Amino acid sequence: MRTVRVGLLGCGIVGGGVVELLKQxxxxxxxxxxxxxxxAKVAVRKEDKERITTIDPALLTTDVNExxxxxxxxxxxxxxxxxxxxxxxxxxxxxxxxxxxxxxKMLLAERGPELLEIARAKSADLAFEAAVGGGIPVIRVxxxxxxxxxxxxxAGIVNGTCNFVLTRMRDDGASFxxxxxxxxxxxxxxxxxxxxxxxxxxxxxxxxxxxxxFGAEVDxxxxxxxxxxxxxxxxxxxxxxxGYAIKHLAIGRDRGDEIELRVHPALVxxxxxxxxxxxxxxxxxxxxxALGPLLLSGRGAGAFPTAVSVVADILDVAQGRLSGxxxxxxxxxxxAKRPLASMDSVRTRYYLRFPVRDEPGxxxxxxxxxxxxxxxxxxxxxxxxxxxxxxxxxxxxTHEAVEKNIREALAAIESQSFSLGKxxxxxxxxP
Amino acid sequence: MRTVRVGLLGCGIVGGGVVELLKQxxxxxxxxxxxxxxxAKVAVRKEDKERITTIDPALLTTDVNExxxxxxxxxxxxxxxxxxxxxxxxxxxxxxxxxxxxxxKMLLAERGPELLEIARAKSADLAFEAAVGGGIPVIRVxxxxxxxxxxxxxAGIVNGTCNFVLTRMRDDGASFxxxxxxxxxxxxxxxxxxxxxxxxxxxxxxxxxxxxxFGAEVDxxxxxxxxxxxxxxxxxxxxxxxGYAIKHLAIGRDRGDEIELRVHPALVxxxxxxxxxxxxxxxxxxxxxALGPLLLSGRGAGAFPTAVSVVADILDVAQGRLSGxxxxxxxxxxxAKRPLASMDSVRTRYYLRFPVRDEPGxxxxxxxxxxxxxxxxxxxxxxxxxxxxxxxxxxxxTHEAVEKNIREALAAIESQSFSLGKxxxxxxxxP
Numbered sequence: 001m002r003t004v005r006v007g008l009l010g011c012g013i014v015g016g017g018v019v020e021l022l023k024q025x026x027x028x029x030x031x032x033x034x035x036x037x038x039x040a041k042v043a044v045r046k047e048d049k050e051r052i053t054t055i056d057p058a059l060l061t062t063d064v065n066e067x068x069x070x071x072x073x074x075x076x077x078x079x080x081x082x083x084x085x086x087x088x089x090x091x092x093x094x095x096x097x098x099x100x101x102x103x104x105k106m107l108l109a110e111r112g113p114e115l116l117e118i119a120r121a122k123s124a125d126l127a128f129e130a131a132v133g134g135g136i137p138v139i140r141v142x143x144x145x146x147x148x149x150x151x152x153x154x155a156g157i158v159n160g161t162c163n164f165v166l167t168r169m170r171d172d173g174a175s176f177x178x179x180x181x182x183x184x185x186x187x188x189x190x191x192x193x194x195x196x197x198x199x200x201x202x203x204x205x206x207x208x209x210x211x212x213x214f215g216a217e218v219d220x221x222x223x224x225x226x227x228x229x230x231x232x233x234x235x236x237x238x239x240x241x242x243g244y245a246i247k248h249l250a251i252g253r254d255r256g257d258e259i260e261l262r263v264h265p266a267l268v269x270x271x272x273x274x275x276x277x278x279x280x281x282x283x284x285x286x287x288x289x290a291l292g293p294l295l296l297s298g299r300g301a302g303a304f305p306t307a308v309s310v311v312a313d314i315l316d317v318a319q320g321r322l323s324g325x326x327x328x329x330x331x332x333x334x335x336a337k338r339p340l341a342s343m344d345s346v347r348t349r350y351y352l353r354f355p356v357r358d359e360p361g362x363x364x365x366x367x368x369x370x371x372x373x374x375x376x377x378x379x380x381x382x383x384x385x386x387x388x389x390x391x392x393x394x395x396x397x398t399h400e401a402v403e404k405n406i407r408e409a410l411a412a413i414e415s416q417s418f419s420l421g422k423x424x425x426x427x428x429x430x431p
Numbered sequence: 432m433r434t435v436r437v438g439l440l441g442c443g444i445v446g447g448g449v450v451e452l453l454k455q456x457x458x459x460x461x462x463x464x465x466x467x468x469x470x471a472k473v474a475v476r477k478e479d480k481e482r483i484t485t486i487d488p489a490l491l492t493t494d495v496n497e498x499x500x501x502x503x504x505x506x507x508x509x510x511x512x513x514x515x516x517x518x519x520x521x522x523x524x525x526x527x528x529x530x531x532x533x534x535x536k537m538l539l540a541e542r543g544p545e546l547l548e549i550a551r552a553k554s555a556d557l558a559f560e561a562a563v564g565g566g567i568p569v570i571r572v573x574x575x576x577x578x579x580x581x582x583x584x585x586a587g588i589v590n591g592t593c594n595f596v597l598t599r600m601r602d603d604g605a606s607f608x609x610x611x612x613x614x615x616x617x618x619x620x621x622x623x624x625x626x627x628x629x630x631x632x633x634x635x636x637x638x639x640x641x642x643x644x645f646g647a648e649v650d651x652x653x654x655x656x657x658x659x660x661x662x663x664x665x666x667x668x669x670x671x672x673x674g675y676a677i678k679h680l681a682i683g684r685d686r687g688d689e690i691e692l693r694v695h696p697a698l699v700x701x702x703x704x705x706x707x708x709x710x711x712x713x714x715x716x717x718x719x720x721a722l723g724p725l726l727l728s729g730r731g732a733g734a735f736p737t738a739v740s741v742v743a744d745i746l747d748v749a750q751g752r753l754s755g756x757x758x759x760x761x762x763x764x765x766x767a768k769r770p771l772a773s774m775d776s777v778r779t780r781y782y783l784r785f786p787v788r789d790e791p792g793x794x795x796x797x798x799x800x801x802x803x804x805x806x807x808x809x810x811x812x813x814x815x816x817x818x819x820x821x822x823x824x825x826x827x828x829t830h831e832a833v834e835k836n837i838r839e840a841l842a843a844i845e846s847q848s849f850s851l852g853k854x855x856x857x858x859x860x861x862p
Contacts, residue, residue, distance in 0.1 A: 021579040021721065028578070032763045129576075135722045137568075137576035145560075145568035147459070148452040148742035273704035273714075273728055281724070283704075290452060290735035291566045293712070297704055297726040304721035311579035323756035332463045 002035040004318040007067035008042040009089055010080030011060075014103060014130070015042070016052035017307030018077065022314075023053070029315065035322055037314065041067045043080075052303065068092050075317050077310060078102040079130075087111055094118045094126065099326055101313040103130035103306060109204035109220045112211055113335050123327035125320050127313035132158060132205045135305025136298040137312070138284045142212035143332050149288040151213040153253040155431030158205040160280035160300045161189045161196035162228050162248035166265070167278045170236045170245060176229060188280055198227035199248070199263045206250035206261055213252060213286065216259045216338040224343040226264035234383075235353065235424060238395045239267050242351075242379070245275040249429060258341040266429040267351050273297070274431050285431045344404035346427075349378070352398070352406075353424035354413065355391035362418045366394060369412045373405035391420040397428060433466040435749040438498035439473040440520055441511030442491075445534060445561070446473070447483035448738025449508065453745075454484070460746065466753055468745065474498045474511075483734065499523050505752050506745060509533040510561075518542055525549045525557065530757055532744040534561035534737060540635035540651045543642055544766050554758035556751050558744035563589060563636045566736025567729040568743070569715045573643035574763050580719040582644040584684040586862030589636040591711035591731045592620045592627035593659050593679035597696070598709045601667045601676060607660060619711055629658035630679070630694045637681035637692055644683060644717065647690045647769040655774040657695035665814075666784065666855060669826045670698050673782075673810065676706040680860060691772040698782050698859040704728070705862050716862045775835035777858075780809070783829070783837075784855035785844065786822040793849050797825060800843045804836035822851040828859060 006022075008015055022029070022037055029037055042055055043064045061067065068076065068089045076093040078086050078100065086107050090100050095118060102108070108115075108131050119126040129139045133156070142151070157163050161183055168179035180197065183189035195201045207220040228248050239246050244267035253260040268275040273295050277283040282300030287293055299305035320326040356362050367377055380396040398406075410423050437453075439446055453460070453468055460468055473486055474495045492498065499507065499520045507524040509517050509531065517538050521531050526549060533539070539546075539562050550557040560570045564587070573582070588594050592614055599610035611628065614620035626632045638651040659679050670677050675698035684691040699706040704726050708714040713731030718724055730736035751757040787793050798808055811827040829837075841854050 017721075025579045028763075028765070031765065032578070032759070034762075135719075136725065137572050140571070140576060141568050144746070145571060145743045146739065147463070147746055148456045149739050271707050271709070273707045273726075276702055276704045276707050278702070283726075288566075288739065290448075291739045292730045292733070292736055294567065294729040295704075295714075295726070297724075299723045299725075302723070305723055308577065308580050308719065308722045312576045315575070315578055319756065319759060320754075323751075323754035323759075325750065325754035325756070328463070328750060328754075331465075332459075334459070334462065 001030065002322065004035050004037045004074045004321060005040040005072050006037060006075045006077055006314065007040055007070055007073050009064055009067055009076065009078045009086070011042050011044045011051060011055065012079070013052065013303035014079040014306045014310065017303040018079065018310050019055060020053040021307050021311045032315065033318055033322060035318065037318060040073065041070050043067045064089050073098050074321050075314060076100045077314060078104060079310065083107055083110060090115060091118060094122055094124050097122045097124050099125035099317040099321060101127045101310055101317055103128065103310055105131040105204045105208055109207040112208060113217045116330055116333060116335065119327065119330045125317045125327055125329045127317050127329055128208070129313045130306045130309035132208050133282045133284060133296070133298070134300040134302060135308050136282060136284065136296050136300065137309065138296050139212060141296060142209070143329065146288055146291065147332060149290045151254065152287045152289055154209060154213050154284060154286040155274065155429060156205070156209065156250045156284040157247055157274065157277050157282050158250050158284070158300065159196050159202045159248060160282055161193060162202070163277070163282070164188050164280045165197065165228060166246055166248060169231065169233060170240070173233050175233060176231060197229060199225040202248065202250045202263045206252060206263055209250070209284070210252050210259060210261055211335055212333060214254050214259055214338065215334050215336055217335045218259065218261060218338070218340055222340050224262045228265050230424070231265060234393065235426065238353065239351070242397060243270050244268060244428065245270055246426065247275065249431065251429065255341060259338045260341040260346060262343065262346065264427060266427045268429055268431060346403040347400055349400055349428035350398045350406055351426040351428055352396050354394045354419065355421040356394055357389055357418045357420055358386040358392045359418055363394065365416060366413060370398070370409045373409045375401040375405055375409055432461065433753065435466050435468045435505045435752060436471040436503050437468060437506045437508055437745065438471055438501055438504050440495055440498055440507065440509045440517070442473050442475045442482060442486065443510070444483065444734035445510040445737045445741065448734040449510065449741050450486060451484040452738050452742045463746065464749055464753060466749065468749060471504065472498045472501050495520050504529050506748050507531045508741060508745060509535060510741065514538055514541060521546060522549060525553055525555045528553045528555050530556035530748040530752060532558045532741055532748055534559065534741055536562040536635045536639055540638040543639060544648045547761055547764060547766065550758065550761045556748045556758055556760045558748050558760055560744045561737045561740035563639050564713045564715060564729070565731040565733060566739050567713060567715065567727050567731065568740065569727050570643060571743070572727060573640070574760065577719055577722065578763060580721045582685065583718045583720055585640060585644050585715060585717040586705065586860060587636070587640065587681045587715040588678055588705065588708050588713050589681050589715070589731065590627050590633045590679060591713055592624060593633070594708070594713070595619050595711045596628065596659060597677055597679060600662065600664060601671070604664050606664060607662060628660055630656040633679065633681045633694045637683060637694055640681070640715070641683050641690060641692055642766060643764060645685050645690050645769065646765050646767055648766045649690065649692060649769070649771055653771050655693045659696050661855070662696060665824065666857065669784065669812070670782070673828060674701050675699060675859065676701055677857065678706065680862065682860065686772060689772040690769045691777060693774065693777065696857055698857055699862060777834040778831055780831055780859035781829045781837055782857040782859055783827050785825045785850065786852040787825055788820055788849045788851055789817040789823045790849055794825065796847060797844060801829070801840045804840045806832040806836055806840055
């Protein structure tokens with residue numbers, strides 16, 4: 001029986017899961033492939049660490065080049081994360097014509113188009129199911145299932161930390177700080193949660209999704225990105241009162257001339273499946289021209305969910321290698337530089353919360369300033385009543401409006417003497 | 432450039448969609464495959480029918496054998512439905528070593544294991560993404576994404592007619608008859624809706640899912656199957672009051688020694704994604720040992736959603752044909768005859784609605800008869816009050832119980848003089 005020799009970069013929780021699943025399903029995979037998948041070499045940071053699986057110590061090395069340059073290497077699996085040396089290793093492998101499986105969304109967001117181009121030139125595969133949505137087979141669906149469709153829009157809950165924090169705030173009335181501390185205590189959030197709660201991780205994943213969904217090559221630094229730090233329990237309460245849940249979304253839309261990409265918290269109707277994707281679960285919803293709506297939801301992180309995706313990629317890549325059809329996964333992805341729409345040009349509905357002094361004429365000024373910019377109001381609520389100059393909250397939702405007009409109206413409103421702070425601006429989405 | 436010659440059986444709405452998508456995406460597919468996909472022959476019932484796409488009349492025939500036996504045929508696509516002559520055609524093609532793509536769930540439920548066996552013996556592929564869940568890539572996910580996982584349970588909303596009827600009943604308080612008439616008027620239900628509303632279509636699909644999820648070869652006639660005719664608006668109202676939605680589910684569970692398969696309406700908690708899959712949408716939820724929960728939702732029927740799935744299969748099968756690796760899709764599916772668990776042995780929670788005379792001692796007898804069989808009650812409601820002997824409804828939900836004990840308790844209760852009719856028994860599921 002033929003052997004497919006796999007080199008592994010990284011053997012933390014995901015890498016350990018991969019080794020373990022390959023062991024457990026060896027017989028299945030041999031029946032499927034007519035070949036044995038063999039872990040031939042494993043690069044680790046420390047050789048003597050405790051792992052979730054047992055690995056022959058003779059396979060371990062602390063030198064990534066020993067893996068990348070190994071004689072007879074068929075597939076390189078990169079699960080160490082970070083930009084360097086992951087980038088150099090993957091590039092070197094592809095240039096040798098070795099197919100690569102990676103779970104590294106940051107690297108793909110930074111260097112995906114370049115690496116795909118090298119893979120294409122060398123007839124190697126580059127597979128990355130685990131890079132977005134962990135165990136959810138979202139990449140495969142975009143790449144293969146939707147081969148005959150055109151994705152018009154997508155919206156994803158792609159950061160489990162954000163979703164956990166927002167779920168805790170909504171269900172238990174927790175503050176952002178309390179909910180984040182809880183996420184950290186449970187191991188769902190890093191000690192430095194910046195990448196997650198400020199939306200950068202979601203922006204990386206959105207850029208990867210945009211490659212597959214829209215064939216768009218985009219600089220992630222230009223994606224309008226907002227996190228969840230500014231949300232208050234009162235926003236969750238108002239959202240619920242209006243029939244919505246607040247979710248942190250990565251949104252993409254093909255506008256033909258431009259690609260609209262944006263990451264921010266948004267209100268989603270409670271009776272939709274997406275609004276009910278709770279806790280650390282992730283989801284991606286899309287709208288295909290032929291297919292209509294499609295939603296995928298599951299675990300976005302964790303050793304075994306992620307490892308299941310990595311192993312599915314290893315099987316695909318091994319199949320291509322064995323059949324001499326290597327590179328076919330990459331041939332389905334065609335990229336072009338496409339201009340990114342400005343946030344000003346976005347059309348959507350809005351939730352606006354104004355902290356104001358409770359005095360006559362406030363509502364008429366608010367609605368007037370909005371109306372002057374063509375923003376029409378769907379519903380409005382004033383919460384409480386105050387004689388002592390303390391802020392009361394006026395909350396309203398709008399019909400569809402253009403972001404630029406909203407921003408201009410808010411500038412005009414916030415300069416009024418009754419305004420007691422920045423307006424809370426949340427978009428209302430129908431994914 | 433090489434050519435993959437496709438023979439098409441049936442050119443109704445799905446077949447027409449397939450032809451149209453292959454035309455629209457010709458350049459993409461050539462880039463992906465390095466080959467052209469050519470519709471070489473099309474068998475239709477009537478040559479001069481109006482279609483959603485234009486087909487060269489020279490390709491049309493009314494003789495299926497002209498397609499199946501065509502010289503140089505690479506892929507047979509069967510989208511005519513029904514058992515005969517679809518079975519004979521697919522069998523003949525596979526025996527010639529020609530790969531087959533089909534959307535025919537009834538045929539797969541009846542003859543799937545036999546056809547898969549022939550395909551395996553002849554190194555041909557048999558792909559059937561469109562057979563379950565229309566445009567939802569559920570087959571591909573079970574077959575490929577979950578290759579390194581063990582599916583422990585699944586629950587699907589796999590019949591769009593049932594889901595539409597239940598959604599109308601819940602949202603608008605319609606009766607079953609009104610909701611069904613509406614589904615028929617909109618073209619969502621057949622003139623004879625038996626296969627759909629009595630659950631047989633869902634049972635066919637469950638048997639197909641069980642092949643992939645559990646490697647189980649099961650006779651669909653033995654799957655315990657209930658439809659939705661017996662549901663009343665009052666059941667939807669009580670379900671909502673308790674925090675649930677009623678969904679028609681196809682449920683599968685691997686119990687190790689036995690496979691549990693069942694099709695019936697069930698109560699699902701409102702705040703789950705599955706409960707919010709509404710109208711004609713379908714969904715499949717599963718629980719993988721490694722992956723945890725996964726949910727896929729989308730359009731379960733319709734020309735283009737189904738055609739997208741058929742075309743994805745054509746690409747897979749063409750890839751295998753071109754690389755000389757034909758048959759690899761089938762090699763991942765391993766079947767064994769596995770015993771089916773009896774309905775009596777099912778353990779779940781229950782919703783029980785008793786039409787009873789409003790008299791002293793009823794509640795104590797009800798709870799007593801249930802308690803004697805170890806059934807413990809979670810909550811209980813009596814709706815209304817009656818002095819004139821007209822039935823009132825006592826509704827309760829139970830903790831987990833064994834179906835056999837429930838049935839015995841109900842027999843004891845229904846023989847009481849206060850009982851004014853059959854108990855409504857609905858299961859409460861946590862998919």
